[in-house]
Amino acid sequence: MPVELMRESWPGKIFTVTIGATAAEGGTRARTVTVGGHAALPFLPGDAPSPHRPLVAMEVLDAVPPDWPEHLRGPLADVIGAPAEWARRCVDVYGADLICLRLQSPHPDWQDASPDAAAATVRAVLAAVPAPLIIVGCGHADKDNEVWPRVTEAAKGERCLVGVAVPENYKTLVVACLADGHTILAEAPIDVNIQKQLNILITEMGMPPDRIVLHPGNASLGYGLEYEYSIMERIRLAGLQGDKMLAQPMLAIVADEAWKAKEARLPETAMPVWGAAAHRGPAWEAATAAAFLQSGADIVVLLHPESVAAVKRAIADLTAVPAGT
């Protein structure tokens, strides 16, 4: 019985966003990466082949908390505290598509590091790796606003993806990204309408809609995953239906949230029924990423080398030569 397959076609298309700039483009990256461009839901080449596969970014922190989980610390122990070395390891050894540098140390509750120190870290990481860079602030609005302009200036012309712009605090970052040729990461917490509103505000300041990447929430497996999953799915559907203010590629910072989960942290002695503690953290990251890839994530940010490897293999499998259907 010949089954007539149901192909979906959509009026809209997801914007194509390039991160990183080569020497010819005014930067110093050996390569750039491009995400988006989809005319279909994820991994359905039968509907419309996607020009750009999802990417795996590895998070590098300029400072890690003292209670950072032991199983995360393990493989990275010798590069913690040395962001440039850490980034180089991620690209050279673990095969990260790009680096997500989190500038945590400027946070007043952490080390209250200076904007100059943050800019120096950015320069060091840019010098250490040929890959494009995502740069994320510490989340303290006032301090971020001091740090961002110095950081974007330090990376001028490199077309980094810089964040996180939130509805309460986006103007300084938009201005800095426009001045120094970067792309902006915009976050609305689990809300389609606020995300759209934020995008409108950002574009009204002169940022082109194809220089925005969406970050629709902070959830992990077991801790709100379903909310972020569905918000991403709704944003992607709206984008494909033609809403240009929701048609940007999406990024999910998986690592941070996944490693906050009890399941990723508690030792076996505390929860013997959960099994090997060394595997739970990577599993939490990888499963969270797997779900978000299905709901439309174009970039997943991970920390542990094992989950990076597994998610990279899955993306390769999912974007292999189109299957029969």
Add this chain to the structure above:
Amino acid sequence: MPLTALDIYKILPKTNCGECGVPTCLAFAMQLATKKASIDACPYASDDAKATLAGAAAPPIRLVACGPKDRRIELGKETVLFRHEETFYHPPAIAVRVRTDQPPDELRAAFDRVSALDFERVGQTLRIEIVALEDATGEAERFAAAAREADAAGLALMLISEDPAVLEAAAGAVAASRPILYAATADNWEAMAQLAKRHNCPLAVRGRNLNELADLTARIAALGMTDLILDSGSRTHAATLADLTQIRRLALRKMFRPLGYPALAFVTANGPLDQVVEGTAYICKYAALLVTPELEPWQALALVTARQNIYTDPQKPIQVEPGVHTVGSPDTDSPVLVTTNFSLTYFTVEADTEASRMPAWVVVVNTEGQSVMTAWAADKFNAESIARAVTDSGIAERVAHRRLVIPGGVAAISGKLEELCGWQVMVGPRESAGIPAFMRTQWRQVAAAAS
């Protein structure tokens, strides 16, 4: 696709006899389309018309039950492609493969390992329900004995053998527990269909592709066997997702009956972490049954949690138990925080309190799963409900002080709350991320001043 009034009108007698109680056949058709009338009211309706209407009323994806009576597992009967459109109803069962070519004591140990994959999360029991017992020796009696053993261990079964005679032995031994029989193929479908019918067990059907699969299910359904589970035969990540998506679309959007059954997916990756990734993808995108290699507890925990998340009703958020919860090992001087029983709110507060490295008590108020501001707006998180929760929780017996920290968003109620419960009310941060700073500064100062 449901039938329209016009579709129905075309198959009615069109005599306008009025015996159904409605003056015209068209009016009757309109009532049928909106399910306000039954075709039985028409004495002249043809058998074809009745069959068409009955067919249209059946759910687009059949509900298939398996497993022992006291632990029945229901698969299928999904209604949407995206969970936000409504909800996903029947979480995919997870079947762990165990081969029969091992000594009885090892087999028993394997069943015990599967039985132990049983977790509790936010008040729900999450477990691996099914052993997919795989005949590896072609010995009917051995297969049947292993099936009996798993059945006695309380596990639901999927029986895997393509030899109808071997499968029959095991199916007969445990038929009362409705094992899933795997699988009918182009080579054996008639014998398998008869066997499944004889023992009243659900039957998995495997095609080499969707075309062959639809062909087989149509033939098997014609024999009167309709408790079917689909296997498109794809064994790669990408092709399996594509097939599961097509099956769901065709069933829901086209009411394509030959694929209107729950569909299974085999997890085929080699690496244990890759298996979690692949399984999670199939949980998100349309598997009703996941067949996996044997799982380590950490793998099972991740998969059942993903399943719990994706199959949570978007209209009914997961809730935590109201009452007193602890973060760390609090004592009589530890802070008492108040929050709602929406799981996401609670977990955020819990994590941020943990991050403050100060042990604390958390009094959880029953807000029917609403977050702080939503519950406040709906008058479910107000001075009265918080005061009642504080009293009912018995927290007064656990701490020596009388200081309560409420979320900053509901600062307005602090006066009234103090009046009602007699505790000193401290207004905490608006966002739970501010808890560590709050603990370090305000709480410390107030606690120090009091002592």
